[in-house]
Amino acid sequence: MARLTINGQVRTVEVDPDTPLLWVIREQVGLTGTKFGCGIAQCGACTVHVDGVATRSCVLPVGAVEESQKIVTIEGLSPDSSHPLQKAWLALDVPQCGYCQSGMIMAAAALLEQTPSPTDADISAEITNICRCGTYNRVRAAIKQAAGETQAG
Amino acid sequence: MTAHADIPRSRLSRRAFVVGSAAAVGGFSLGFHVPLGAARAQAAPAAAPEVNAWVVIRPDETVVIRIARSEMGQGTLTGLAQLVAEELGCDWSKVTTEYPSPGANLARNRVWGSYSTGGSRGIRDSHQYVREGGAAARTMLIAAAAQAWGVPPGECRAEKSVISHAPSGRTTTYGKVADAAARMPPPSAVVLKEPKDWTIIGKPLARLDTADKLNGRQVYGADLSFPGMLNAAVKACPVFGGRLVAYDAAKVRSMPGVRHVVRVDDTAVAVVADTWWQAKTALDALPITWDEGPNRALSSADIAALLKAGLDAPEAFVGNRQGDAKAALAGAARVVTADYAVPYQNHATMEPMNATALVTAERCEVWVPTQNGESSLAVAAEASGLPVQRCEIHKLHLGGGFGRRGNFQDYARQSVLIAKQMPGVPVKLLWSREEDMLHGAYHPITQARMTGGLDAQGNLVALHMRISGQSILAAVRPEGMQGGMDPVVFQGLTATNPEGHLGYAVPNLLVDHAMRNPPVPPGFWRGVNLNQNxxxxxxxxxxLAHAAGVDPLAFRRRLMADRPKHRAVLEAVAARIGWDTKPAEGVHRGLAHIMGFGSYVAAAAEVSVAADGTLTIHRIVAATDPGHVVNPAQVERQVEGSFVYGLSACLYGECTVKDGRMEQENFDTYEVMRMGAMPAVETIILPSGGFWGGVGEPTIAVAAPAVLNAIFAATGKRIRDLPLKHHSLA
Structure with missing residues (x-):
């Protein structure tokens, strides 16, 4: 059994402790905005925040996560898509197929928490998620737009 | 206890929503509803009658436009809706969309036409009839208003969902007359707007499918959940052509959550469990015996040797012949020759293959991310053994397609073959990334021997292009072959084909293909053969330009006097990149152009190569002339994205064969482009009008050659076999 704090709610799940957090979030908790892409922490589609740190949940055993640790998924980033990144993403119409975008947004949100005004080099170094549709330049532009809004606000 | 009890069920009842229009238009449903997002579920009111097959208008003025093609990121949902809305004359802000089900299409004599979403054909193959559908609906809406007012329809006009009768000053709205319009006879003919009068087509409107992709609400096939659903993980023989001999189910049957271990077909075994992770874990522990079959020793070296032998084989299919290339080469002042090679690629969609099937003795339903719902329907019928009229497909937006999910419905077939072994239980099959990489429909492998003859003045007088390699059609659509020849191999190289003809007038030209088909399944991969060509x-x-001592742009232009549209895009990128100016210190440029999928495209690249060989692609300028442009913002996005696809293949991508199977099983060995390597992309759209060209694919093809030519300018190194990662540029 595992007790997890996800998007501010404590969840109790019956699960093998070796199960990756990704599959607990998707299959036991039922939050499917966090995606499965590779299973080996290469693509970043499964990115969630664990205590504010962007974490690739497909390789993190649920048994290694404490109840005291705050897990945030894309569904918990904001209640109404009002996070500056979500607003910038909408304004720039960033997604194409959209499958990688939850992970992109979560990685970007963690970046902005750490580095409110990221440089191009910061973005290139920190956002290593894979997008096969090729949204990278718009992802970059949206991160900068959101950073600008956050700084201005 | 079982983990099954932990699967949440409540979200289904909260968000119940009938997918597509199956229920509304005469399809059927077994009662399972798909959660498609709270936002849309809230907007779903009582059913309204359709005005015609393409348009439903609700009393609240919502305009539902039916889209037969599939949205996989390329923006076709928005573009096709713009085409219908333009002729419908509706208020764009009220537009929403839905997929009519493939079963409904079958029942209605294919009223929505083709569902195939590939070959950059979504808009160019259907613009006429979808616009006519919108125009017909407008005509019926106006007729309904005119009848109610007792005035001639010709005195009424419609704009932004408002119908007005100027002589009497009366107005009404689409929502108010839609019910009556549905009972009007459809017009026998409609007149479409002139392009100059378009107000929705040609505008950079925002996509209709963005909001749910920002907060996790968009439900992909991999996300589906139904009451009582089980999850399947599958493993097919990793060796091409191999078979499943046996497996020891007893070893895993007691593992947590495991419900069934089943033979899928001659090649694959599946574990079905309460959760997918349990199914995958048990499958990994399952002892399996394979018959690796006749290809067990096949290697990339074998395949390369097979293709190399084709480079000078006497027999070849001729795709384009002008003059007498062989004689002209024999008489040329100078002959230049070079061999090129391009490896296999995997589509590597971010969402791995998946499908959810529910089979009973009476019905088969499949929820599937598909580029061709009609292909999925045919596969459901074949795999279930039920008449096609008893099958239904529920389409979902795709987490990437790129050609993998159209012709190839192997994953949908597997889902049905598994689910029919547990009737009445919905089963979601999801492939691991490894399964996805090992069982692709690979971008076919080809080589080319290029032989060019220059005269004493450095003019190209003869060109022989010998392609050796794999045919997609021979493997997957033999009915498309022409006397044994695969015309797809000659994409962009033909004399006159409006899909793509060669941009050069070479007086003596021979383009031919020695077909060599290794036992590796090929497929349509975004850009198809245009990429290699x-x-x-x-x-x-x-x-040739360098051999002739002529500037590469000038050399090309000599051969393009009667190719104005090819020339226009090439000259546009050259002008924008500043071809006639000196680049910044250490920066070098390359050019490329081609025609494919009905559009003219070009690219110019700026790169630098550091002393240690590190390549930086700074900037790419792209140009496209697709004739008419439906949504220029979407075109820009597609062009930008196409360079990621093309450059991923150029820089890193290859699937290599060892012991009869692919060596690359995940993104750690099948590298793709990431943010840090992405150049700035500027897109020039040059719509010359009068034709409808494709957008999603053609610019992929110019990405690699523009960059490779720039690398030559930077280093003097000619890279003739890809990917680039195998070459030192130092």
Whole structure:
């Protein structure tokens, strides 16, 4: 059994402790905005925040996560898509197929928490998620737009 | 206890929503509803009658436009809706969309036409009839208002969902007359707007499908959940052509959550469990015996040797012949020759293959991310053994397609073959990334021998392009072959084909293909054969220009006097990149152009190569002339994205064969482009009008040759076999 704090709610799940957090979030908790892409922490589609740190949940055993640790998924980033990144993403119409975008947004949100005004080099170094549709330049532009809004606000 | 009890069920009842229009238009449903997002579920009111097959208008003025093609990121949902809305004359802000089900299409004599979403055909193959559908609906809406008012329809006009009768000053709205319009006879003919009068087509409107992709609400096939659903993980023989002999189910049957271990077909076994992770864990522990079959020793070296032998084989299919290339080469002042090679690629969609099937003795339903709902329907019928009229497909937006999910419905077939072994239980099959990489429909492998003859003045007088390699059609659509020849191999190289004809007038030209088909399944991969062909032609043109001592742009232009549209895009990128100016210190440029999927495209690249060989692609300028442009913002996005696809293949991508199977099983070995390597992309749209060209694919083809030519300018190194990662640029 595992007790997890996800998007501010404590969840109790019956699960093998070796199960990756990704599959607990998707299959036991039922939050499917966090995606499965590779299973080996290469693509970043499964990115969630664990205590504010962007974490690739497909390789993190649920048994290694404490109840005291705050897990945030894309569904918990904001209640109404009002996070500056979500607003910038909408304004720039960033997604194409959209499958990688939850992970992109979560990685970007963690970046902005750490580095409110990221440089191009910061973005290139920190956002290593894979997008096969090729949204990278718009992802970059949206991160900068959101950073600008956050700084201005 | 079982983990099954933990699967949440409540979200289904909260968000119940009938997918597509199956229920509304005469399809059927077994009662399982798909959660498609709270936002849309809230907007779903009582059913309204359709005005015609393409348009439903609700009393609240919502305009539902039916889209037969599939949205996989390329923006076709928005573009096709713009085409219908333009002729419908509706208020764009009220537009929403839905997929009519493939079963409904069958029942209604294919009223929505083709569902195939590939070959950059979504808009160019259907613009006429979807616009006519919108125009017909407008005509019926106006007729309904005119009848109610007792005035001639010709005195009424419609704009932004408002119908007005100027002589009497009366107005009404689409929502108010839609019910009556549905009972009007459809017009026998409609007149479409002139392009100059378009107000929705040609505008950079926002996509209709963005909001749910920002907060996790968009439900992909991999996300589906139904009451009582089980999850399947599958493993097929990793060796091409191999078979499943046996497996020891007893070893895993007691593992947590495991419900069934089943033979899928001759090649694959599946574990079905309460959760997918349990199914995958048990499958990994399952002892399996394979018959690896006749290809067990096949290697990439074998395949390369097979293709190499085709480079000078006497027999070849001729795709384009002008003059007498062989004689002209024999008499040329100088002959230049070079061999090129391009490896297998995997589509590597971010969402792995998946499908959810529910089979009973009476019905088969499949929820599937598909580029061709009609293909999925046919596969459901075949795999279930039920009449097609008893099958239904529920389409979902795709987490990437790129050609993998159209012709190839192997994953949908597997889902049905598994689910029919547990009737009445919905089963979601999801492939691991490894399964996805090992069982692709690979971008076919080809090589080319390019032989060019220059006269004493450095003019190209003869060109022989010999392609050797795999045919997609021979493997997957033999009915498309022409006397044994695969015309797809000659994309962009033909004399007159409006899909893509060669941009050069070479007086003596021979383009031919020695077909060599290794036992590796090929498929349509975004850009298809245009990708390789553009590398071969455009890199070799660069070689010839340098051999002739002529600027690469000037050399090309000599051959393009009667190719104004090819020339226009090439000259546009050259002008924008500043071809006639000196680049910044250490920066070098390359050019490429081609025609494919009905559009003219070109690219210019700026790169630098550091002393240690590190490549930086700074900037790419792209140009496209697709004739008419439906949504220029979407075109820009597609062009930008196409460079990621093309450059991923150029820089890193290859699937290599060892012991009869692919060596690359995940993104750690099948590298793709990430943010840090992405150049700035500027897109020039040059819509010359009068034709409808494709957008999603053609610019992929010019990405690699433009960059490779720039690398030559930077280093003097000619890279003729890809990917680039195998070459030192130092």
């Amino acid at each position: 553009a590398i071969y032609v455009e890199c070799f043109m660069d070689e």
